[in-house]
Amino acid sequence: MKDLKHIENVYFIGIGGIGMSALARYFHTNGKRVSGYDKTPSSITQELQALGMEVHFNDRGTTIIDTYPNKEETLVVYTPAIPRDFVELVRFRESGYHLKKRAEVLGLIANQVYTLAVAGTHGKTTTSSILGHLLAETGAPVTAFIGGITNNYNSNLIQKGNEVVVVEADEFDRSFLQLQPQIACITSMDPDHLDIYENEADFEATFKQFATKVPAENLFIKNGLPLKGNTVGINDNAQYSAQNITIENGHYVFDFKHPEGVVKKMQFNLPGWHNLFNAVTALGMAMVYGSPTALLPEALRTYAGVNRRFSYRVNQEDLVLIDDYAHHPTEIAAVHQSVREMYPEEEVLAVFQPHLFSRTQDFMEGFAAELSRFDEVLLLDIYPARELPIDGVTSAALLEQISVENKALIKKESLSKIIQEARQKVIVMMGAGDIGVEIERITKELTYAS
Secondary structure (H helix, E strand, O other): OOOOOOOOEEEEEOOOOHHHHHHHHHHHHOOOEEEEEOOOOOHHHHHHHHOOOEEEOOOOHHHHHHHOOOHHHEEEEEOOOOOOOOHHHHHHHHOOOEEEEHHHHHHHHHOOOEEEEEEOOOOHHHHHHHHHHHHHHOOOOEEEEEEEEEOOOOEEEEEOOOOEEEEEEOOHHHHHHHOOOOEEEEOOOOOOOOOOOOOHHHHHHHHHHHHOOOOHHHEEEEOOOOOOOEEEEEOOOOOEEEEEEEEEOOEEEEEEEEOOEEEEEEEEOOOOHHHHHHHHHHHHHHHHHOOOHHHHHHHHHOOOOEOOOOEEEEEOOOOEEEEEOOOOHHHHHHHHHHHHHHOOOOOEEEEEOOEOHHHHHHOHHHHHHHHOOOOEEEEOOOEOOOOOOOOOOOHHHHHHHOOOOOEEEOOHHHHHHHHHHOOOOEEEEEOOOOHHHHHHHHHHHHHHHO
16 A cells, blocks of 8 residues: 555544544544544543544454445554454454554655654654644644644644644654655654664664664754764754753743854743753754744744643642653653752652553663652552563562652552642652553542642
């Protein structure tokens, strides 16, 4: 399948996933019949249903193809998280339907138009959402697929036209090698997904292979990475850099240095130098694409962030509850830097749900070191996602390595009570598993109680 022109029906197995649902919105907006399965209802599946997409939550097994008799006009999209013996998936495969992974479908869309791809172990969602917003606000006919719900658009899809696409170039399963972008960035190459890659050298080599997909003048890289491209940094000699950074009324004000000059006094509203780095990366990519430099400051000023990226769930005088997707030691370090910068006088309670047994095993020492920088740490059990347990790899084992005195292993059922009774004013909750669902519930309880 070289294109999607003949496809009229798109069926998603795992439609509630953040990447899958963005594609579902895209096809629905473009007039396709969209439906799908997910394991459990969620706010995302509710939104898709409200738009008119059919979503069910039970395996319809061998009867599923009765709803889609024309296999040539039907595309079935699935995620690697779906078991290979899932009956719907097996039935579609045995019956000869077009089956594609999410990354393959994203490639089919993106590779037909001008594409800006955002790669890196960290920062993909924030950078791509900033970039999509910058392009949309400066008049580009852009479609942006975002790995999170943007606060500006209340969606993981920005759609202002179909001539240029912004995508997250995901390294998981080497998915980003299917993209053929015209402009790209690599925000970081910290090892991850070592259940997929042979080792750190294999991980880095794959990023280097991705880097060859665009000419060096169209590649943006974190300053110091062993690659050729436009360097990006903070207060350094990078070609694109944030300089003279101050904090005014809770937001950053900085000078944006680029090869053609300096844009003075730009404003950015997200905390954390890692987010400021993401903003500088997106600004550089937008400039190379052709966005008018004069329009970029106002576009950046109006950017409002992404859900679960240092999101304030409660921001009151006696309680600040922050929600973040952080699930790698480097990301936890970034959250710590941000919260210390915003609340230098406050003790901070960190609640963390490790994601994947393999990741916890690979980065046990790193997780312990970064979590130990908080004043108190509470751990939930490891969220397994697609994995089976690994002997000896548990949240209890991680807890033993955390050096902070105040620490405990807790259950999700006790989270709400613990937060309400916590002595700390500032609480951060981190993780990529179902802790996000718990945060939604706790926020509602706290709002109702107040």
